[in-house]
Amino acid sequence: xxxxxxxxxxxxxVTVAGARHPRTGGDLRQLAIIEDGALLVRxxxxxxxxxxxxxxxxxxxxxxxVDAGKRVVVPGFVDAHTHPVFAGIRANEFEQRASGAxxxxxxxxxxxxxxxxxxxxxxxxxxxxxxxxxYADWFLRTGTTTIEAKSGYGLTLEDELKILRAIxxxxxxxxxxxxxxxxxxxxxPAEYQSRRQTYINLIINEMLPRxxxxxxxxxxxxxxxxxxxxxxxxxxxxxxxxxxxxxxxVHADQLSLSGGAKLAGELNCVTADHLEHTDATGIAxxxxxxxxxxxxPGSVYALGSNQYPAARxxxxxxxxxxxxxxFNPGSSPTPSMPMILSLACSQMxxxxxxxxxxxxxxxxxxxxxxxxxGSLEKGKRADFVIHDASDYRELAYFFGxxxxxxxxxxxxxVQNRLR
Ligand code: NIG
Ligand code: FE
Numbered sequence: 340x341x342x343x344x345x346x347x348x349x350x351x352x353v354t355v356a357g358a359r360h361p362r363t364g365g366d367l368r369q370l371a372i373i374e375d376g377a378l379l380v381r382x383x384x385x386x387x388x389x390x391x392x393x394x395x396x397x398x399x400x401x402x403x404x405v406d407a408g409k410r411v412v413v414p415g416f417v418d419a420h421t422h423p424v425f426a427g428i429r430a431n432e433f434e435q436r437a438s439g440a441x442x443x444x445x446x447x448x449x450x451x452x453x454x455x456x457x458x459x460x461x462x463x464x465x466x467x468x469x470x471x472x473x474y475a476d477w478f479l480r481t482g483t484t485t486i487e488a489k490s491g492y493g494l495t496l497e498d499e500l501k502i503l504r505a506i507x508x509x510x511x512x513x514x515x516x517x518x519x520x521x522x523x524x525x526x527x528p529a530e531y532q533s534r535r536q537t538y539i540n541l542i543i544n545e546m547l548p549r550x551x552x553x554x555x556x557x558x559x560x561x562x563x564x565x566x567x568x569x570x571x572x573x574x575x576x577x578x579x580x581x582x583x584x585x586x587x588x589v590h591a592d593q594l595s596l597s598g599g600a601k602l603a604g605e606l607n608c609v610t611a612d613h614l615e616h617t618d619a620t621g622i623a624x625x626x627x628x629x630x631x632x633x634x635x636p637g638s639v640y641a642l643g644s645n646q647y648p649a650a651r652x653x654x655x656x657x658x659x660x661x662x663x664x665x666f667n668p669g670s671s672p673t674p675s676m677p678m679i680l681s682l683a684c685s686q687m688x689x690x691x692x693x694x695x696x697x698x699x700x701x702x703x704x705x706x707x708x709x710x711x712x713g714s715l716e717k718g719k720r721a722d723f724v725i726h727d728a729s730d731y732r733e734l735a736y737f738f739g740x741x742x743x744x745x746x747x748x749x750x751x752x753v754q755n756r757l758r
């Protein structure tokens with residue numbers, strides 16, 4: 340018999356229960372909160388979710404009972420866009436940006452992504468796993484239980500495989516759940532600068548087949564941007580990825596309006612990410628093809644820009660918006676979803692409820708896991724967080740602190756704050 344666990348005395352049990360599809364429009368604000376709620380876990384899954392009295396009637400003598408102390412309980416965050424496996428940091432470039440240099444200027448002189456590529460190529464699989472475990476702990480501490488994890492700092496066959504294997508090992512050896520994405524098209528490596536098509540052919544003919552054969556990724560992503568990969572090149576790579584059975588995601592319109600959103604629509608991508616410069620035509624293309632926009636305000640903030648994506652227009656257009664951290668050593672060095680919620684509300688004028696939906700159930704759907712995670716409903720994985728707050732809006736309102744008090748992944752306590 341699987342072990343049982345009951346959590347009682349929650350001020351608000353934020354279930355995000357509802358229709359079994361990504362939420363749009365007014366539904367983004369429906370969190371299906373149960374006041375004085377409680378839940379019952381059996382093994383790795385939720386057995387019952389309801390009012391305290393209902394759940395208490397199901398508690399047997401062998402059941403562990405956790406008193407939430409009138410705190411709020413929410414689903415574990417699902418962070419649908421991260422770059423969590425890399426060696427080295429870029430605090431020096433951060434300092435240069437503080438002194439006036441731009442992200443593009445730093446990249447143009449061989450820094451940026453290429454700095455991290457050099458360090459990551461020099462690291463072993465074991466080094467990457469060790470470094471990655473530290474970041475896994477950061478994600479869990481802030482209340483995230485699932486992340487999408489991109490490769491993209493290797494840019495050779497062996498180094499990309501090394502990163503994807505590190506992601507697989509991290510998934511097995513930490514409490515954090517990783518959904519792997521192949522991003523061999525994160526940049527054209529320096530040695531292929533004058534032979535771009537040769538590198539694209541390498542991705543298509545060597546990297547993608549190996550990644551698919553070894554089942555190292557579920558998705559493929561491309562950085563479609565002026566000076567990185569053109570729309571035509573992005574098309575070539577993503578079409579090949581689709582033939583290998585991978586789902587498609589794309590970094591689109593981040594630094595300029597490069598037509599990435601339009602392309603995402605034409606290619607039927609699952610998501611189009613960033614979208615800081617996307618216009619009404621791009622939004623209409625996403626809507627027509629049901630592409631989910633993944634908004635990453637952490638990178639806008641950390642790059643010192645004020646060009647946030649047009650979240651309100653996207654919501655008004657009926658898009659199933661997702662929020663994510665974009666955790667990476669360059670443009671967004673934060674693993675914290677509460678920080679992203681704060682930015683979403685203060686800078687993009689999303690409501691706290693919309694932000695919660697965008698970072699739980701909608702994010703889960705964008706990773707093909709909407710039936711398994713992202714809300715607290717009978718039969719789903721018991722991924723939930725007791726935050727040290729009595730109202731869910733505090734998660735976006737108080738910023739710069741860690742809210743989580745107890746974090747559970749698949750029914751197991753994985754972070755426990757001693758206070
Ligand atoms: O999503 N846009 C491209 N990739 C990352 C940045 C990676 C880096 O600077 O290391 C992003 O912002
Ligand atoms: Fe990114």
